Amino acid sequence: MMASLSITSATVDSALLDLPWSLPLDVWPDDVIAALPKGISRHLVRFAHLSGFVIAIKETSPELAQQEYDMLRALQRLDIPCVDPLAVITNRTDDDGNPLDAALVTRHLKFSLPYRALYSQTLRPETATRLVDALAVLLVRLHIIGFFWGDVSLSNTLFRRDAGAFAAYLVDAETGKIYNGLSDGQRENDLEIARVNIAGELFDLSAGGRLDENVDPLEVSNRIVASYRSLWTELTGAESFDSSERWRIAERVERLNSLGFDIEELAIKTDDTGTRVGIQPKVVDAGHHQRRLLRLTGLDTGENQARRLLNDLDSYAASYARPDADEEMVAHEWLTSVFEPVVRAIPRELKGKLEPAEVFHQLLDHRWYLSQDAGRDIPLAEAVTSYIDTVLRHRRDEATMFDPVTGAITVPIQIIPDQDIDWRDRV
Template sequence: MSGSLNITSAMADPALLDLPWHLPLDAWPNENIASLPKGISRHLVRFAHLGGHVVAIKETTAEMAKGEYEMLRTLQRMEIPCVEPVAVITNRSDGEGEMLKPVLVTRHLKFSMPYRALFSQTLRPDTATRLVDALAVLLVRLHIAGFFWGDVSLSNTLFRRDAGAFAAYLVDAETGQLYTGGLSNGQRENDLEIARVNIAGELMDLEAGGRVADELDPIRISNGIVDAYRKLWKELTGSESFHSSERWRISERVDRLNALGFDIEELAIKTDETGTTVRIQPKVVDAGHHQRRLLRLTGLDAEENQARRLLNDLDSYRASYGKTEFDEEMVAHEWLMRVFEPVVRAIPLDLKGKLEPAEVFHQLLEHRWFMAQRQGHDIPLAEALSSYINDVLRHRRDEATMIAPDTGLITMAIGTVPADDDDEDTDWRLKV
């Protein structure tokens, strides 16, 4: 290592010193590089092995690297879904003393994929719609927190499977700004228009390359984020007036927000001078209603829809075994020991990287339901599990790391895709 290297990091990981910082990022040896699907970026980005995990390394300027590092740390403290910042490396130089670009290091989000990796042959309209809906939820959460993104796009987002839907995570925060007083309507609309235009462009780019289904309309899909965003924003922040005799609508509003996965910490309730009209408005809305309940009851950390599905199975377990009058936490512990954990332990070691445990459990329940529909009777969980492992899970791509194989690949202009793979949700591996 040449020169005096500066490392800014909140994590005391000595393995950072073992990476070849004296080399330009595009010259790093293969032994350090992890071959993972990579989204489109204006900067050079490489994935590298760091200890027992993988990190993304982006070459940029010192000012931008430090700013994005601090912004990501702030967003993490606010519990906004985003990648975890690891370090900023500056004062890099090669063996000749020539200065190299500073880098930002972030931890790779396990089981996540860039949008291009969520299909193999063609992107179907329903998959594209689910991605856009997930991005709309993320954008609403960011705006509620007072964050102006400035570069909303599918490329700047990572997606994780979430019980039939997707959960979106912010990847690139270099253009973002946080406003403690909240965002104006103009700022929100600006971000929304940026999202609409960028998504349309990304889908048109795929369309030009023959990578989308014929029935997919990029303009309709991109306009969908506007509709999805405005509906969710109105539900989360909009005021509602009704007659004082309809006070049940207060609980109904709270239930609707809970069903969407949000909690209300504070609800403003006002009446008019006559006391006949009531006006309510959520003042503080937190995402993760089902996640927090599942974590409190079982200690399991899952995405919101996964948590909702696991909680539904937990509630069914309570009802099926006549335990509705028992303490909820006690029954949750029993369900965890007797239902969830045996399923996770039954997954063969070589299949552990296919999907995260909560998604495996969700898909198992789906598989069991379809088996019961076909056979016309209930299916024991053990029988469904054996069928799911052998007929479904064993044939999936690994999503823990999604490392590209060395053989059986068709080389494309912008990357590689697995041969003979017609699953629209399998990964599209891009060489790095």
């Protein structure tokens, strides 16, 4: 007799029941599967259509599926960039009652790509460098909240374009654990794992003819160590200076803000003589520019995209006709008269090329180059037309919005509501 299918989920989508859970994942029909580029995984992972979006399904053991689901939810609550966990499917059996592996279901991250798919021919030196830098930022953020990854690699990360750089998102949390702070040894262990894994991944690309001949895999893999240590020191390192140089306190805060981090607490101490001052950030939180842009405009973007959009907003404010207007009013007018008209100008068939904030960033670059060539300021409307016709039309689509095509199946199920358990009790 077939066992009941069990679904553990925070919000159950009834369309999950229409997926062919009684079949092994490797034989799911083509009308269910979404053909998307994917990274390398120790488990079988496939993409499927569900309710107008795309999900990633990984077959694994029930224990590992539940553990990773809980970990991803914990990271989400801590505002760490990672994939969105949707459900754990257990008690799967085939039509003859034979047991099948459990499945972890996550939502595919729109406009994201695995590192192997970023360039269809060769991975260029500057791209390899930006990917490693993005991964270093992610690793620092994880270590700050006490997360030990244990399997840092490009393959376990998704990348989204972020105003000329990349933003990294954690995909595989199977080996991760959260502690009340990490020791230097734990951090160094993660760094060494990252260095070795990245070198291996780049050598693999090289062997397949997909790595630019100017890229040295060892040099690039060593870069994550240097990038990580530089950022970690900037965010957490103590600093001492003469009491007459108190301006350096504000300078340190501004420097951290420019890196995209906010300070929730700053420890400031003077020595016994009062002639020297020491400062050290206690808690740092990423997303400084994202939060300001979201507060002013409601736009939710990547950190570098937010920085670029805010620069344009600040330029708009500087030339604003009413000097007494408050920041929120100017931001609203910039949104409705500058940003939104650009987004509306993108033809429907091209909207899947890039997300709106990345389009706007690239448009600003394109307009600057046009103005340089023409020796005059190019109007925004003229730049939009040129960008659409000469740049955007020739890009590949990076969105993954599909209409679901599924066949209905009937199975007995048991739905287990997800409990909002204190994650420290689970890890």
